[in-house]
Amino acid sequence: MLRKMAGEFKTFAMRGNVIDLAVGVILGGAFGQIVTSLVNDIVMPPIGRLLGGVDFKDLYWKIGDYKNGAPAPVPESLDSVRAAGAPVIAYGQFINIIINFLIIAFCVFMLVKVINRLTEGRKKEEPIGEPTSKECPYCLSVVPIKAVRCAHCTSELGATAGA
Incomplete structure (x- = not known):
């Protein structure tokens, strides 16, 4: 029974569409890291500079007191405030993630547009009898x-x- 199940699993795992899906997930993860780096290291620093030297990663709202009445950390960065135990809304990181999403969505849109154009070209070449x-x-x-x-x-x- 175990051998039969192992054989079925091998057949399932070696199907073309499963392997294609695995390759797509791996490439998607790598592409996500590239876009994250693009946003964090290239897009956001100039925007932050234009807005007065703001680092979007450190933008937050403190919504509670520090743990056990601890004093405010100096300097107050997002990491130090979190380490001191204060609950925060990290809206700067949320802005970065929204920009990541928009860039990825735009890239996927452009990819689909190119694929549709290539597919449409093939359809038009077929003679209509x-x-x-x-x-x-x-x-x-x-x-x-x-x-x-x-x-x-x-x-x-x-x-x-x-x-």
């Missing part, structure tokens, strides 16, 4: 275009019957 069938006006069955009698209801298909 003359119709090879028509509909019987009596029984609505599909019959060959040159038929003079319907094979389904045996009605005569004259010049008035057509596709």
